Amino acid sequence: MELIDKIILPQSAQHLLLLKYILVLTFILFISYASLLFGSFILSIIFEQKSKKQNNLTYKKVSIELIDLITFNKGIAFSLGIIPLLSSAFCYAQLLHLSGLIVTEAIFISTFLFFLALISIYTYKHAIHIKNALDVVKDYNPDGSESDVRNYLLKSSKIINASKILGLIFILLSTYLFIASVEFTQNPEKWTNSNNYSGVIFSFNAFINYIQFILISLGFTSLIILTKNRQAIEQEESYKNFIHNFSLKLGLISTITLPVIITITVITKSKYSLSYNLFSFTLIALILILFVSILLYVMLKQGKINYNFISILLFVLIIAFLIIKDQYAFNIAAKKQFVQLAANYESYQKKLLEETGLLKETISGEEIFNSKCIACHQFDKKVVGPPYNEVLPKYEGKMDELINFILNPVKVNPDYPSMPNQGLKPKEAEAVANYIMNTYKK
Ligand code: HEC
Structure with a gap:
């Protein structure tokens, strides 16, 4: 993208x-949001499908509750979905500037797909609500005299089916592309050979990182469903129990499998991205996961959800640590790139200063004296040349002549050999002349 490179x-x-x-912060926002959206949408679809097959009211209720979990406000979709995606694309554009890696483009495509996914998911949500309302109307008029309701029901079912499939495709593609691109930035071995989309997309590392994302989604979503369910006191007991059981079990399954997958992601990481920090953050994340799964197990055994909030808190920390760990990998992997960029900046800055005339070279007369004159001159003693205390009085008030002599030494005193030209620039000569004159006067 030449346009981006230019700006x-x-x-x-x-x-x-x-x-x-900034990249770490945007990732924490985006991954938390995207994993909830992904998890709740996928689970909602599964329950919707089940409720249709078995005509089960609980499943229907669950599927609606799930899709409402994170889609209650469109502003959230922008501030936690689209905007973090765009800002991470811009961060990568800066960080990978001139590297030729196609990460920024890939994230832009992922943003577009995510936008389409949002549209589909919101359509699905609205259609499912409309269908639900129509179902109620139909139930009040069992004779089915009004064909309008039937018609609309049919239509909303069609919309649900279409938006379900589109939403699924778009969210899978966009999140996969995002995860794969981020993984690609941590894998310098792949940069030279296959810097194209297939190199980004088809790799074992990208795949295993995506499995990790799916498990995080399911685990995080199951914890969040519990909070919603806690607020709804008026819910009937059996429904409540169903949700408890379901989400605690799902949470437990994902937190138990997650460590295995995380370990695989670390083992298969490029050796050029490993560091002490990466291992420590992975270890902390693993310990926290263990903790959450113990809490989930205790809640499941006790039939209470009293550790729900602390589990959510820990889960957000887990997400954050996993992201920080990955960013350490990126930092090590792209070390050369960062040094190069910083060096480019230095030369750019210097050029800018020169162009604007702001570059002031600090010339120190003392330094020049110490490096160029001290071998032959002292103030009070004859060395090769005459002592300054003897020759400088005649230059008092005639700095121009002194500077001239330093620039172009001429024969003065027959008792001395000629002074060789020291090859100074006019500014340097002026500085050293001032220095010796001032020092002599003191
Ligand atoms: C290689 C030795 C050598 C170095 C280095 C040298 N000078 Fe000299 N300098 C001399 C000699 C020899 C003379 C005497 C020349 C003469 O009288 O013709 C002299 C003379 C001078 C004089 C007196 C000129 C006069 O009118 O009597 C000044 C002032 C002076 N040098 C300044 C400097 C400064 C400033 C530097 C450093 C930038 C410097 N010199 C470096 C050898 C040196």
């Missing part, structure tokens, strides 16, 4: 660091 501003090493922090 990128050169970044100093400090700015690059800042961008990496």
Whole structure:
């Protein structure tokens, strides 16, 4: 993307660091949101399907509750979905500037697909609500005299089916592309050979990272369903128990399998991205997961959901640590790239200063004296050349002549050999002349 390469501003090493922090923050927002959206949507579809087959009211209720879980506000979809995606694309555009890696483009495509997924998911949600309302109307008029209701029911069913499939395709594609691109940034071995979309998409690492994302989605979603269910006191007992049982079990299954998958992602990581920090953050995440699964197990045994909030808190931390771990991998993997960018910035900055005339080379007369004159001159003693205390009085008030002599030494005193030309620039000569004159006067 040449356009992007052109609008990128050169970044100093400090700015690059800042961008990496921003990247971690946007990822925490996006992964938390996307995993909830993904989990609740997939589970809602599964229950919708089941309720249709078995004509089961509980399943129907669950599927509606699930799709309402995170889609209650469209602003959230933008602020936690689209905007973090776009900002991560821009961060990568800066961080991977001139590297030729196609990560930014891939994330832009993923954003577009995510947008389509959102449209489909919201359509699904509205259609499922309309169908539910129509079902109620139909139940009040069992004789089915009004064909309008039937017609609309049919239509909403069709919309549900279409939006379900489209939503599924788009959300799978967009999240996979995103996860695969982020994984690609941590894998320098793949950068040279296959810097194309197939290299990004078809890799074992991308696949295993996606499994990790799915497990996180299911685990996180099951914990969040519990909070909603806790608020709804008026829910009937059997329905409540069903949800408890279902989400605690699902949460337990995902938190038990998650460590295995995480371990595989770490083992298969490129050796050019490993670091001490990566291992420590992975370890912390694994310990927290163990903790959450114990809490889930206790809640399942006791039939209470009293540890729900602490579990959610821990789960967000797990997501954060896994992201930080990955960003450490990126940081190590792209080390050379960052050094190169920082060096580009330095030269850009220097050029800019030169162009605007703001570049002031600090010339120190003392330094020049110490490096160029001290071998032959002292103030009070004759060395090769005459002592300054003897020759400088005649230059008092005639700095121009002194500077001239330093620039072009001429024969003065027959007792001395000629002074060789020191090859100074005019500014340097001026500085050293001032220095020796001032020091002599003191
Ligand atoms: C290789 C030795 C050598 C170095 C290095 C050297 N000078 Fe000299 N300098 C001399 C000699 C020899 C003379 C005497 C020349 C003469 O009288 O013709 C001299 C003379 C001078 C004089 C007196 C000129 C006069 O009118 O009597 C000044 C002032 C002076 N040097 C300044 C400097 C400064 C400033 C530097 C460093 C940038 C420097 N010199 C480096 C050898 C040196």
